Amino acid sequence: MQKMVKGANVGLAALSDDVGSVVMSLGWSSPSGEGDADVSVLLLDGNGKVRSDSDFCFYNNPAVGNGSVQLLGKSPTADGNEDRISFDLDAVPPDVEQIVVAASRYGGSSFGDLNDLCLKLADSSGDGLVQFSIEDAGAVSAFIFGELYRRTGEWKFRAVGQGYASGLGGLATDFGVDIDDDEEEEEEEAREGVPEAGPVPQEQEGATSEPVVPAPRAPEPAPATGDAVARPEPKRRGRPRTAKKKITLPKTAKKTLAENDSWRTARLFPLSALKSDREREMRATSVLLSVMTQVPEFGRRLTAGFGAPAGRMETFTEVSLPHGDSPRRPDGVIRIERAGKLWTALVETKTNGNALKPDQVQAYMDIAARRGYEAVITLSNDVALDGSPLVDVRIDGRRKHKVALWHLSWAEVAHQAQMLIRHEGVGNAAHAWLLQELLHYLQHEQSGCHGFQNMGSAWVPVRKGIDDETLCQGDPRATEVIESWERLVRQVCLRLGGELGQKVLPVQRTKRGADPRARRAELADRLCSHGRLEAELRIEGTPGSLAVVADLRTGKLRTSIEVAATEQGYPLNRAKRLIRQLSTAPADLHIETLLEGDGVGPRGTLERLRPEPGDLLPKGGGEIVGFRLSLFKGMGNGRGSAETGFIRSVDEAVDRFHALVIAQLDVRGARRPGGGAEAAR
Numbered sequence: 221m222q223k224m225v226k227g228a229n230v231g232l233a234a235l236s237d238d239v240g241s242v243v244m245s246l247g248w249s250s251p252s253g254e255g256d257a258d259v260s261v262l263l264l265d266g267n268g269k270v271r272s273d274s275d276f277c278f279y280n281n282p283a284v285g286n287g288s289v290q291l292l293g294k295s296p297t298a299d300g301n302e303d304r305i306s307f308d309l310d311a312v313p314p315d316v317e318q319i320v321v322a323a324s325r326y327g328g329s330s331f332g333d334l335n336d337l338c339l340k341l342a343d344s345s346g347d348g349l350v351q352f353s354i355e356d357a358g359a360v361s362a363f364i365f366g367e368l369y370r371r372t373g374e375w376k377f378r379a380v381g382q383g384y385a386s387g388l389g390g391l392a393t394d395f396g397v398d399i400d401d402d403e404e405e406e407e408e409e410a411r412e413g414v415p416e417a418g419p420v421p422q423e424q425e426g427a428t429s430e431p432v433v434p435a436p437r438a439p440e441p442a443p444a445t446g447d448a449v450a451r452p453e454p455k456r457r458g459r460p461r462t463a464k465k466k467i468t469l470p471k472t473a474k475k476t477l478a479e480n481d482s483w484r485t486a487r488l489f490p491l492s493a494l495k496s497d498r499e500r501e502m503r504a505t506s507v508l509l510s511v512m513t514q515v516p517e518f519g520r521r522l523t524a525g526f527g528a529p530a531g532r533m534e535t536f537t538e539v540s541l542p543h544g545d546s547p548r549r550p551d552g553v554i555r556i557e558r559a560g561k562l563w564t565a566l567v568e569t570k571t572n573g574n575a576l577k578p579d580q581v582q583a584y585m586d587i588a589a590r591r592g593y594e595a596v597i598t599l600s601n602d603v604a605l606d607g608s609p610l611v612d613v614r615i616d617g618r619r620k621h622k623v624a625l626w627h628l629s630w631a632e633v634a635h636q637a638q639m640l641i642r643h644e645g646v647g648n649a650a651h652a653w654l655l656q657e658l659l660h661y662l663q664h665e666q667s668g669c670h671g672f673q674n675m676g677s678a679w680v681p682v683r684k685g686i687d688d689e690t691l692c693q694g695d696p697r698a699t700e701v702i703e704s705w706e707r708l709v710r711q712v713c714l715r716l717g718g719e720l721g722q723k724v725l726p727v728q729r730t731k732r733g734a735d736p737r738a739r740r741a742e743l744a745d746r747l748c749s750h751g752r753l754e755a756e757l758r759i760e761g762t763p764g765s766l767a768v769v770a771d772l773r774t775g776k777l778r779t780s781i782e783v784a785a786t787e788q789g790y791p792l793n794r795a796k797r798l799i800r801q802l803s804t805a806p807a808d809l810h811i812e813t814l815l816e817g818d819g820v821g822p823r824g825t826l827e828r829l830r831p832e833p834g835d836l837l838p839k840g841g842g843e844i845v846g847f848r849l850s851l852f853k854g855m856g857n858g859r860g861s862a863e864t865g866f867i868r869s870v871d872e873a874v875d876r877f878h879a880l881v882i883a884q885l886d887v888r889g890a891r892r893p894g895g896g897a898e899a900a901r
Contacts, residue, residue, distance in 0.1 A: 221340075221348035224379040230350060231376045232309075238622065239375065240310040240561075241344040241527045243292070246323055246365055247302040248334040257323040257331070259303040260388070261289050262395050264318040269396035271315065276397045287520065287530025288312045289319065294723060307368065308529040309375050311558055319368040320380075320395065324361060324388035331357035331383065339365045341377060344527030344594060345624035352379040361387040466645025467652045488657040491666040500571040500668040502537070504661075505551040505599075508633065509535035509567070511658045512554075515651045521636050523554065526565065526595055526626045531558030541587050548583055554597070564593040570600035571630075571668030578611045581625070585613050588623040595624040603629045603672050603707040607736030631671035634662045635714040643721030672711045675704045675866055679859035686751045686772045698744035701753075706740075708867055709755040709768070712874055720759070727756035727765055747772075757874070762882050768874060770855055770866075777869060779877035780850035782814065783885060791844050795833040798847055802826055805881050810850040811836065816843035851877050 222230060232239040246259055261277035262270055263285050270276060277284040282291040288311040292304040305321065312319070321339070325331060337354040357363055360383030367378050384391045476485075489507050494500050512519030513535050520530055536553040552567035566584045570576055576598050584596045602610055604627040613625060640646050641655040662669045678697035685691030691698065709726050717724035728739075747753060751773040756765040762781070769778040785794045802809065805826055813821030813836050821838040829835055836847070853876075856869035 222350045224350050224352040224377075226352075226354075226379055226381040229376050229378040231371075231374055232349065233374055235349045236343045236347065238343045238345060239349075240308070241529055241563075242307050242309065242349070243342050243344075243346075243525075243527060244305045244307065244321060244366075245302050245340045245342070246305075246321070247336065247338045247340070248331075249336045250334055256294075257303075257325045257334070259291060259305065259321070259323045260392075261291070261305060262320045262322070262392075262397070263289065263312075263316045264320060264395060265315055266317045268318065273398055275316075276392060283520075283530070285313055285316060286311065290520070290524045290530070292525050294725065304525065306524045306527070308558065309368070310561065311529060311531075317370050320364060321366050321368075322362060322364045322391055324363075324391070326361070330359045330361055331363045332359045337363075337365075339379070343622075345622040346527075346626075347622065350377055350379075352381070354381050356381075358383050360385050362391045364391070466647065467649050468643065468645045469641050469652055469656060487660065488654075489661040491661065491664050494666050494668075497572050497574060497668070500666075501551060501569045504571050504630075504667060504669050505567065505569045506537050507658060507661055508599075509537065509552050509554065511654050515640075515646060515654055517646055517651070518636065518640055518655060521640070522628065522633065523556065523565075526597060527624060528554075528556050528563050528565070528594075529558040529561075531556045531563075541591070543583055543587055548587060550584055551599075564588075564591075565595040565597050565626075566593060567597050567599060570598075573601050573668075573674055575602070576600055576611045578613065581611045582613045585623055585625060589621055592621055593623065595626055598625070598627045599630070599633075600627075601630055601669070601671055601673060602627075603631065603710050605703060605706055605710075605736070608703050608740075629671060629711070629714075630662060630669040631711045631714045633669075634659060634671070635718040637662070638718030639721065642718070670861070671715075672704075672707045673861040673867060675708070675859035676700055679704065679866070682747075683772050686748070691748050693745040693748045695744070695748065698747050699740055702740045702743045702747060705753045705755070705770075708870060709757070712871060713757055715871070716757070716759070716874065716878065722760040724757055724759050727758050729756075759878070759882070763885055766874065766877065766882065768870065770870070772855075775855045775857075777853050777855045777873045778850055779873050780848055781877075781882060781885075782846050782848050784846040785844050791837050792834055794844065795836040798836075799826070799830060799833045801884050801886055802849075802881070803884075805884060806851065808851070809881060810848075810852070812848040812850070813838060813844055814846040814848055816845050820848075849881055851881065 222235060224230070232242070248257065250256075258279055261284070263275040263277070265271055274281070275284055277289055277291060279291070283289065288308040290306045292306055295302050295304065303323070307319070323331075325333075331337065334357070337357055339350075339352040339354075341349045341351075343349055352366060354363075354365070362384040364380045364382045364384075366380050368375055369378065370376075478485075489503075491503075494503060512522060513533050516533070519533050523533075524530070533554065533556045536555070537551065538549055539553045540547045540549050542548075550566040551569040554565045554567060556563045566588055568576065568581055568584055581596065581598060588594075588596050598610065600610070604610055610627055611625075637655045637659045641652050641659070646652050646655065661667055678700035682691060682695075682697050682701045685695070685697075706726075713724040713726055751771060753770040753772070755768045757768070758765050763784060764782045767778075767780045767782075769780075770776075771778070783798065785791075786797065789797070798811075807825065807827035809826040810823065811826060811829060812823040815821050815838060819842065821842060821844070822836055824835060838844070851873070853869065853873050856864050856866040858865040859867075861867040861871075
């Protein structure tokens with residue numbers, strides 16, 4: 221990977237033979253774990269201006285240039301967040317000469333508040349091409365990371381690193397985008413129910429490609445320092461509107477016409493005939509691939525992250541391919557045609573918790589390399605982790621043609637279906653119905669597509685070793701449990717995010733560049749010493765991180781959140797305001813007062829504090845900075861997701877805490893006390 225400095229440029233063809241499709245990643249971390257930014261991309265003509273407002277790619281318009289540029293969404297890394305963007309450079313319209321990649325912050329925040337700003341560019345097989353680290357962003361609310369541009373028919377990359385003191389408004393206006401001046405409430409309303417990232421349908425009947433362009437989110441009037449470019453306030457213009465509203469399913473189901481509860485609704489994908497794992501694998505593969513072709517926005521959403529182009533998709537099952545003495549039959553094949561070129565991926569599916577077989581995946585990698593296919597996609601109940609591959613395969617470095625190995629979990633498939641039909645919308649009612657049938661199939665107990673459901677063979681021995689104090693640091697079984705815990709936490713984030721229609725990401729408080737294996741080894745040693753599994757979930761629009769602590773010694777699960785005290789008012793009024801917000805919360809909710817300097821003040825249950833909120837005030841004085849709210853429940857014993865299983869108990873604890881506590885909190889006027897799981901220890 222070539223490291224770039226500010227202002228440097230490089231031709232992509234000199235870095236790789238396969239740059240027709242590339243993926244760019246923008247990453248950053250925050251000291252508080254809460255910093256974030258919105259990514260945007262602008263397609264510019266030879267005059268350095270957008271051809272129309274539809275060339276402005278952002279959260280409300282996540283695909284531009286007929287799908288040649290797509291926002292793929294945020295993903296957690298070992299030390300922060302990463303936003304990915306897919307570029308199908310072969311399909312970029314010929315009159316687009318330059319593609320600018322930027323990001324913006326809001327609410328008075330600046331890029332100077334973030335750490336480890338970094339841009340990475342990789343080819344379609346996932347091999348890194350360039351890396352550009354930024355250390356001098358400054359007090360600006362909008363920032364250009366880099367740009368792709370054409371020179372004599374070749375695509376090149378330039379590391380820009382330029383800030384805009386006038387924020388998103390100044391940046392967008394400079395490139396010819398019309399910015400609206402509607403009220404902030406209308407902007408927030410426009411943002412609700414639209415994708416944070418991911419593709420939109422390529423061709424919707426009767427729809428236009430004009431996006432709803434947002435007003436800049438309150439960029440601060442920072443002085444132009446360093447490389448920041450001071451811009452005048454943009455002239456406000458009218459808001460372009462989409463011509464056709466997307467379809468989402470109603471929140472409440474229509475009243476049934478059945479005579480009694482024994483009648484079952486007819487389903488497009490029946491499950492009653494499934495008797496074996498092989499039948500489940502065949503049915504699940506066929507159901508998923510067929511829906512991907514019939515619902516373009518869904519199919520594109522799943523394949524864009526694998527470097528696939530936007531184009532006409534066809535899918536196949538039970539294809540026979542020659543391999544040695546006997547042919548191999550992958551579970552599925554995906555082919556996408558774009559501008560006369562084919563992109564092909566082999567699909568290997570597992571259901572019901574069955575593990576992927578390394579020799580099987582290796583055979584498909586070899587076949588794909590020989591036949592010039594681009595990727596092998598594995599699909600199973602398991603969740604992939606950085607630095608912990610689900611299968612080990614050998615890549616022949618002597619081959620000129622590179623094959624990428626990607627993994628998709630059934631939980632991710634269900635998450636994307638939920639986001640489209642319940643929150644973001646699809647092109648028409650038929651697409652929404654197909655996705656609903658797919659989701660019903662995936663969530664049925666017979667399908668075998670329920671996601672991660674087993675903490676592994678090391679779970680029971682580790683719990684026993686912690687209980688009788690015989691588990692020693694360095695035991696590899698503890699590392700296995702840490703990996704299973706991380707997979708469970710990521711799946712909880714996917715499930716909860718799909719239900720809420722919001723970003724839910726795991727927080728990992730480690731330094732950028734830390735080796736994932738070393739980090740897990742450190743967490744495993746901590747598990748041996750303290751007997752606790754800990755995690756934090758960052759839920760968009762909530763006042764803090766949801767901390768989950770599983771104490772294997774006591775068999776208790778603790779879910780908690782730290783709520784900042786409001787800036788205004790007397791201490792007693794702050795306590796009363798909090799108790800009023802929690803009027804319908806469980807009586808056994810524990811409340812602790814957090815004092816300045818990491819101190820902990822009075823505590824008690826909500827039942828005891830309701831008549832006497834003043835009991836939360838410290839007797840000896842002290843500045844109240846916030847309150848910690850916690851619920852406790854028993855932890856399941858089994859390693860799986862059965863009624864008494866650990867996985868089910870974690871799901872139930874997170875759901876209950878969010879619904880009964882977090883959903884009642886008012887985040888306005890609060891300042892964050894910090895902490896999360898770190899403070900709960």
